[in-house]
Amino acid sequence: MSTQDPEERTVRCLVAKVGLDGHDRGAHVIARAFRDAGFEVIYSGLHKSPDEIVQAAVQEDVDVLGISILSGAHNTLIPKIVDGLEQYDAFEDTLILLGGIIPEEDRDGLEEMGVGGIFGPGASMEEAIKFVRENAPER
Amino acid sequence: MSQAETAALIDDLLAGKHRALARVISKIENRAPGYRELVSELHEHTGGATVVGVTGSPGAGKSTLVDKMAETYRERGETVGVIAIDPSSPFSGGAVLGDRIRMASNVGDMDVFFRSMSARGTLGGLSTATTDAVKALDAFGKDRIIIETVGAGQNEVDIVGTADTVAVLVPPSSGDDVQMLKAGILEIADVFVVNKADLDGADRTVKELKEMVHMRDASPLAGTAGHHGADAGRDDDPTGGADDEDDGWTPPIVETVAKRGDGVEEFLGTLHDHREWLASSGELESRRRERYAEEIRRLLREEAADLVQTEIDTRGGLDAYVDAVVAKETDPYAVAEEVVAPIRNRIEEQQ
Numbered sequence: 086m087s088t089q090d091p092e093e094r095t096v097r098c099l100v101a102k103v104g105l106d107g108h109d110r111g112a113h114v115i116a117r118a119f120r121d122a123g124f125e126v127i128y129s130g131l132h133k134s135p136d137e138i139v140q141a142a143v144q145e146d147v148d149v150l151g152i153s154i155l156s157g158a159h160n161t162l163i164p165k166i167v168d169g170l171e172q173y174d175a176f177e178d179t180l181i182l183l184g185g186i187i188p189e190e191d192r193d194g195l196e197e198m199g200v201g202g203i204f205g206p207g208a209s210m211e212e213a214i215k216f217v218r219e220n221a222p223e224r
Numbered sequence: 225m226s227q228a229e230t231a232a233l234i235d236d237l238l239a240g241k242h243r244a245l246a247r248v249i250s251k252i253e254n255r256a257p258g259y260r261e262l263v264s265e266l267h268e269h270t271g272g273a274t275v276v277g278v279t280g281s282p283g284a285g286k287s288t289l290v291d292k293m294a295e296t297y298r299e300r301g302e303t304v305g306v307i308a309i310d311p312s313s314p315f316s317g318g319a320v321l322g323d324r325i326r327m328a329s330n331v332g333d334m335d336v337f338f339r340s341m342s343a344r345g346t347l348g349g350l351s352t353a354t355t356d357a358v359k360a361l362d363a364f365g366k367d368r369i370i371i372e373t374v375g376a377g378q379n380e381v382d383i384v385g386t387a388d389t390v391a392v393l394v395p396p397s398s399g400d401d402v403q404m405l406k407a408g409i410l411e412i413a414d415v416f417v418v419n420k421a422d423l424d425g426a427d428r429t430v431k432e433l434k435e436m437v438h439m440r441d442a443s444p445l446a447g448t449a450g451h452h453g454a455d456a457g458r459d460d461d462p463t464g465g466a467d468d469e470d471d472g473w474t475p476p477i478v479e480t481v482a483k484r485g486d487g488v489e490e491f492l493g494t495l496h497d498h499r500e501w502l503a504s505s506g507e508l509e510s511r512r513r514e515r516y517a518e519e520i521r522r523l524l525r526e527e528a529a530d531l532v533q534t535e536i537d538t539r540g541g542l543d544a545y546v547d548a549v550v551a552k553e554t555d556p557y558a559v560a561e562e563v564v565a566p567i568r569n570r571i572e573e574q575q
Contacts, residue, residue: 094254095342120318125342130325137331141324144337146246174243224250 096221098149101129101138103166106156111184115151118210124149124217135162139169142179148221155185159195167199178222182213225251225258234265237364242334245364249339252356263356269363273305276495277371277384279412280393285419287326289393289482289491290372294336295329296488297368304330305361306338307354309373309383319343323372337361351382352526355519358386384412386515388508389498391415391491394433397425410436413475414498417491421479433477473501535563 100116102109109131116126127145129138142150150170154162163183170176176199183195184204192203202216225233236244248266251259276293278286287308294304308323321340330336341357343350354371361369373383384390392413416433418426478494480487502508536542545559 097250116320120320123318125319125321125340127321127324127340134332140332140334141338143242144246144339145324146243146250174241 094224096124096149096217097127097145097147098124098151098217099127099129099138099142099145099147100151100153101133101141102131102153103129103133103135103138103162104154104156104158105132106154106158106185107131108155109153111155112151112153115153115184115210115213118214119151119217122214122217135165135169138166139173139175142170143173143175147179148224149180149182149217151182151184153184154187157186159183159185159187160191163195163198163200178224180217180220180222182216184208184213225256225261227261230258230261230265234262237266237360238269240365242337245337245360246339248360249357252360253341253353255353259356263359266356266359266363270359271362273358273362273366273369274389274499275358275362275369275371275387277373277387277390278393279373279384279390280417280419281395282374284393284395285480285482286372286374286393287323289417289419289480289488290323290370291327291329292482292485292488293370293492294327294338294368295485296492298330298333298336302367303335303365304337305358305364305366305369306336307341307357307361307369307371308338309341309343309350309354309371311343311374337364337366351386352519352522354383355386355515385518388502388511389414389495391417391495393417393419394429395420396423396429414473415491415494416475416477418477418479419482421487422481426479430477430479437475437477472505472507473498531567532563535567539563 098119100112100119102112112128116128119126127141127147129141133141138150138152141147150166152163152166163181167176167181170179180201181199182202182204183200187195187203187205195203201220202213204213204216233244233248237248248262250256251262278290278293280286290306290308294306297304306327308321310319310321310323319342321342324338324340327336327338330338339357341350341353358369358371371384371387390412392410392415394416396418416437418429418433420426421430476494476497478487478491480491482488499508502511536545545554548554549556549559
């Protein structure tokens with residue numbers, strides 16, 4: 086039926102902008118690169134609240150939730166998203182990635198909260214795509 | 225997936241767990257092992273929802289209208305499921321599914337279950353997946369289900385065929401689009417919506433559509449070109465209502481400005497009228513029967529295709545046959561016969 090290898094499941098990603106920051110060039114670039122890598126990408130649009138992101142991630146049953154934050158509010162927003170996912174039993178099998186401006190000293194804390202990977206400025210597309218392919222949760 | 229897992233997933237879905245519903249739809253989309261059992265289990269729980277298909281050219285305002293529809297249904301206390309279908313790249317298989325962005329009125333409301341689906345390059349399979357996903361939403365207990373898809377051709381026609389009522393959106397000043405509509409989309413419309421009715425040219429589009437609907441009814445082919453192919457039951461159908469066409473339903477033309485929510489109530493009223501007509505004319509029953517018949521046919525075709533594919537694989541794939549045909553050693557008909565003959569023989573042996 087499909088031209089794709091049936092063994093290779095289509096990876097679904099939500100690319101999300103959360104909070105007040107209005108810079109989504111990076112999110113757009115990522116969305117395109119993921120699409121070209123053969124992923125299905127849902128883009129959230131700008132200025133979403135953590136609740137909205139959780140709703141979208143749960144309903145769309147995404148494998149990967151990529152969150153872009155350039156406002157510095159990651160330590161406030163990420164826990165809310167993680168809590169929301171847990172509430173819907175969706176935390177365990179969603180790979181959370183974080184992109185944007187994340188200071189070095191915050192990274193360990195975020196990873197402890199459940200962020201699977203952090204991609205800051207200078208990270209390459211290939212790197213991010215490879216990471217997703219290797220770490221997308223088994224279902 | 226084991227039987228126990230299937231049962232647990234179905235139980236969770238029926239208990240109203242969003243995660244289970246989302247996962248079931250994923251399994252349907254992926255045609256994951258065990259999805260057939262899942263859908264089989266769902267069937268008996270379906271039938272409670274009304275299903276509306278919304279289609280139209282890109283940029284007609286489908287997503288925005290669907291958002292407002294969902295909002296209005298929610299104000300009435302009804303739960304809503306939306307399946308939005310976007311094309312995928314035939315090259316990478318990837319897709320950017322953008323309809324969700326427009327669902328601004330229903331964010332944070334879990335009782336609007338919005339799901340994006342991509343065509344995944346296999347449109348035939350997509351109508352199966354859509355039908356099955358609608359079943360999942362129906363069994364979950366959604367009151368209203370909306371299927372949203374770009375109206376571009378026969379495949380989309382098949383997809384919206386899953387719906388009881390089909391609304392076709394037409395943007396104003398789209399003379400050429402109206403031309404395009406004639407080529408198939410016209411026949412599937414139960415309701416026309418001229419969206420962005422505040423723009424110049426809306427009146428003209430309404431007029432053009434009216435003419436077209438009128439012409440359709442006047443045509444000797446009227447009633448035979450319907451996608452539901454359910455005309456058999458119409459002979460004994462007492463023609464009610466204002467029009468005296470034997471068809472019994474003339475697609476109304478509704479004007480909306482979805483962005484502002486103008487005309488949405490009227491649009492939903494028209495959908496309701498159509499639904500009432502379906503029920504009272506017996507059309508609902510005959511459409512449902514036709515849909516199930518089509519679903520069975522489609523599944524049988526798919527199963528048969530799989531059988532043949534297995535047979536081809538065991539014979540070393542199609543390429544060798546293609547080589548032989550190119551070299552004029554054999555021809556496509558002979559190849560088809562060679563592949564199918566053993567399957568046919570086995571069937572005949574069992575009879």
